[in-house]
Amino acid sequence: MTKNGDDSATTDRRGPRREKLGERPLALVVDDDQRTSRMLAEGLHCEGFVVLAASDGSQALRLLERSRPDIILLDLMMPGTNGLEVLRAIRRRSDCVTIMVSAVDGSDFISRSIIAT
Secondary structure: OOOOOOOOOOEEOOEEOHHHHOOOOEEEEEOOOHHHHHHHHHHHHHOOOEEEEEOOHHHHHHHHHHOOOOEEEEEOOOOOOOHHHHHHHHHHHOOOEEEEEOOOOOHHHHHHHHHHO
C-alpha cells in the first residue's frame, strides 16, 4: 500500500515497481568470474530476488534492453566492455541502484567509478 493509502503501483523511469505489485524483486549480477557470480546470485536468491546473470558487459546491456532490474551488482574489471563502460550505459538508461563489485584496490580506478555514477 502506498503512503496515500491506495494499492496502485508506483512507477519510476524503469516502470512499475515490483514490490508494489506483489512480485519478487529482480537483480542483475554482472561478473565474468563464475564463482563470484554464483555466490552473489545465491545470496540474492536467499533474500527473495529473482536473479539474472551476465558474464560480460555486452550481455548485461542486452539483458537491460529486455528487463528492468531493481538492483544491479556490477564487476568493474571484465574483458571487453568493462564495468565503467557498462555503468555509464546504465546511467543513460536507468536510475537503477547499482553496486560495484571489485577486488581492485587502486584509488584512481575507484575514483573514476564514482565519477561515472
